Amino acid sequence: MRTNAKARVILLFQLFWSFLRIAPVTFGGGYAMIPMIEREITAKRKWLSEAEMDDILSLAGSAPGGVGVNASAFIGYRLGGISGAIAAIAGITIPTFIIVCLLSSGYSQLADQPKVAAAMKGIHGAVIALILLAAYRMAKNAVFDKTTCAMAIIVLLVLLVADINPIYMIAIGLFIGIILLQVKQLLGLQVRTEKERLDYSREEAQYVEYYI
Known part of the structure; x- marks a missing residue:
């Protein structure tokens, strides 16, 4: 103790x-x-x-x-x-x-x-x-795929052009992300989240380290 x-x-x-x-x-x-x-x-x-x-x-x-x-x-x-x-x-x-x-x-x-x-x-x-x-x-x-890249560009342009509180853009981005995820799942498209990307990067690094 x-x-x-x-x-x-x-x-x-x-x-x-x-x-x-x-x-x-x-x-x-x-x-x-x-x-x-x-x-x-x-x-x-x-x-x-x-x-x-x-x-x-x-x-x-x-x-x-x-x-x-x-x-x-x-x-x-x-x-x-x-x-x-x-x-x-x-x-x-x-x-x-x-x-x-x-x-x-x-x-x-x-x-x-x-x-x-x-x-x-x-x-x-x-x-x-x-x-x-x-x-x-x-x-x-x-920013790790086309969706996140497009979101980042759109939000940046909106903040530069319009006088909008950033907190609103964060909330809008949250809902858009959830909607896009659901739409991709309904259409049977590949869904790649940040967690999956990080897990894949770790596995790839372990694979390279093991064989080198």
Whole structure:
């Protein structure tokens, strides 16, 4: 019992420390945090697989609130339950809160300085790059057939042309996906879900590894 309690405390501290280190160095928050979260959780810590991270990021992007905080809550809960979610959220929000308080107190006095303006432009460019990287990583796993590709293009065009809240597009996409799945099954067409694609990729990788 003591061993399990100690292991749990260590896990909670590791969750808190991991997200505590991510927050201060990720400018822009939100999707800009995703590459670093994914690198920390899947590549370094190996707490979750890439497939599990893809599912968590999809849920985090669909749920209300900031995607970075949502992702930390899902990951923390997945690894340590409610206490894990609290530890992860505390780790990712405390540094941000402190930094924002410090910046807000001095930015009004330094906003007109040329060096500060130049630094902000550089930060904007870096944030855009991080967001594009996160979008590419998610699209690579979410867009895997003609249907998902068409949906992604249509939704992007609608959001660019019309002033529609993204939450409505997420809800519409949910219902369209269910309807298309039912129609394909009724017509006897091949239905390929993301889970089946991931399972096939794993089997293919095991096959290659076995014979090589």
